[in-house]
Amino acid sequence: MPETTPRVLIVGAGAIGSFYGAILHRGGAQVEVVSRSEADVIRDHGFRLHSRDMGDLTFRPAAVHERVEDVAEAPDFVLLSVKVLDDLDRAALIRPAVGPKTVIVLVENGIDIERPIHEAFPDNPLVSGLAFVAVSRTGKAQAEHKAYGRLVIGEYPSGAGNAAERLSALLTAGGIECPVSGNLVTERWRKAVWNAAFNPVSVIAGGATTTTILDAPGGEDFMVTLMQEVCDVAAAAGHPMPEELPVKSIGGTRKMPPYHNSMALDYLNGRPMEVEAILGNVIRAAESHGVDVPHLESVYRVTKMLQNRVATEG
Numbered sequence: 085m086p087e088t089t090p091r092v093l094i095v096g097a098g099a100i101g102s103f104y105g106a107i108l109h110r111g112g113a114q115v116e117v118v119s120r121s122e123a124d125v126i127r128d129h130g131f132r133l134h135s136r137d138m139g140d141l142t143f144r145p146a147a148v149h150e151r152v153e154d155v156a157e158a159p160d161f162v163l164l165s166v167k168v169l170d171d172l173d174r175a176a177l178i179r180p181a182v183g184p185k186t187v188i189v190l191v192e193n194g195i196d197i198e199r200p201i202h203e204a205f206p207d208n209p210l211v212s213g214l215a216f217v218a219v220s221r222t223g224k225a226q227a228e229h230k231a232y233g234r235l236v237i238g239e240y241p242s243g244a245g246n247a248a249e250r251l252s253a254l255l256t257a258g259g260i261e262c263p264v265s266g267n268l269v270t271e272r273w274r275k276a277v278w279n280a281a282f283n284p285v286s287v288i289a290g291g292a293t294t295t296t297i298l299d300a301p302g303g304e305d306f307m308v309t310l311m312q313e314v315c316d317v318a319a320a321a322g323h324p325m326p327e328e329l330p331v332k333s334i335g336g337t338r339k340m341p342p343y344h345n346s347m348a349l350d351y352l353n354g355r356p357m358e359v360e361a362i363l364g365n366v367i368r369a370a371e372s373h374g375v376d377v378p379h380l381e382s383v384y385r386v387t388k389m390l391q392n393r394v395a396t397e398g
């Protein structure tokens with residue numbers, strides 16, 4: 085008997101949600117979206133998505149909902165790809181669409197961002213994802229995929245179970261690399277080594293690209309120092325990183341064209357930034373494990389000042 089087409093609901097249909105939504109659509113899933121501010125445009129034109137590597141990824145979702153409450157039947161997968169911000173209760177946001185068998189998928193940056201979702205839905209499979217992709221919004225329901233695309237997924241708190249394998253098969257069929265890791269939290273720390281250092285520094289430097297950061301006098305050494313502090317925290321939290329990771333990451337970053345990470349883009353566009361999810365949670369882990377992170381601490385303080393300035397002075 086043929087299997088039924090899996091239904092995926094994307095909550096947070098911005099750059100990441102529309103890109104992986106397009107890939108899932110190509111992979112054979114029935115993709116629906118929740119869009120609070122662009123529903124009409126998506127209904128009229130679909131998502132207009134251009135990929136430098138994959139060509140035209142434009143697609144029309146099977147259904148467009150303005151609110152999660154409007155979703156009548158629980159989907160097989162809810163893929164959450166909103167920014168992880170202090171004032172947003174992500175569990176409450178998706179609750180109306182989560183049925184007893186729904187697999188919850190997170191494609192979001194940050195450390196320890198699974199915990200509130202796992203606590204709210206302890207009986208649902210939770211798949212956590214790390215997106216190595218450069219995609220940004222270019223207009224209403226429009227995005228440009230500039231490079232990469234690999235999505236590393238795994239079940240939370242650990243394991244590589246059936247839910248992750250089913251999702252990986254869909255994304256692979258859609259044309260991206262989607263390895264399943266049995267130790268996703270370690271992978272999250274590995275990604276945080278880059279994000280916790282580069283994202284806030286790009287903001288402090290006024291929305292700087294990777295190249296601007298690394299070309300500044302002492303830039304490379306400073307970034308290695310920050311990344312090493314993240315590695316120290318990761319090790320204390322039970323996720324040791326390879327010794328050469330910071331230096332190797334600089335080499336990899338050097339090979340990329342000048343690049344604005346997602347926090348730099350948020351800063352430049354006056355949008356809220358994921359400072360707590362990406363850096364604050366690393367600082368808190370350092371405190372709880374007694375690890376000294378003086379450089380990260382300074383970067384955190386200054387980024388918070390900047391965030392306050394944007395919030396209060398515009």
Ligand SMILES: NC(=O)C1=CN([C@@H]2O[C@H](COP(=O)(O)OP(=O)(O)OC[C@H]3O[C@@H](n4cnc5c(N)ncnc54)[C@H](OP(=O)(O)O)[C@@H]3O)[C@@H](O)[C@H]2O)C=CC1
Pocket residue numbers: 095096097098099100101118119120121122165166167168172177191192193194215216217218219220221346358
């Ligand atoms: N962009 C990238 O290249 C990468 C991003 N990431 C991570 O992926 C995650 C998503 O980032 P990205 O896609 O860039 O972010 P975007 O800002 O492009 O998209 C976020 C989406 O979430 C929606 N949203 C926010 N709050 C709500 C809400 N309460 N109800 C309904 N919808 C909501 C926004 O809608 P609205 O337009 O109405 O605000 C928007 O469509 C982040 O954690 C980011 O760090 C990771 C790797 C790379």
Ligand SMILES: CC(C)(CO)C(=O)C(=O)O
Pocket residue numbers: 193215216217218279283344345346347
């Ligand atoms: C890894 C990177 C830089 C994009 O893939 C990212 O996570 C971001 O933009 O925040």
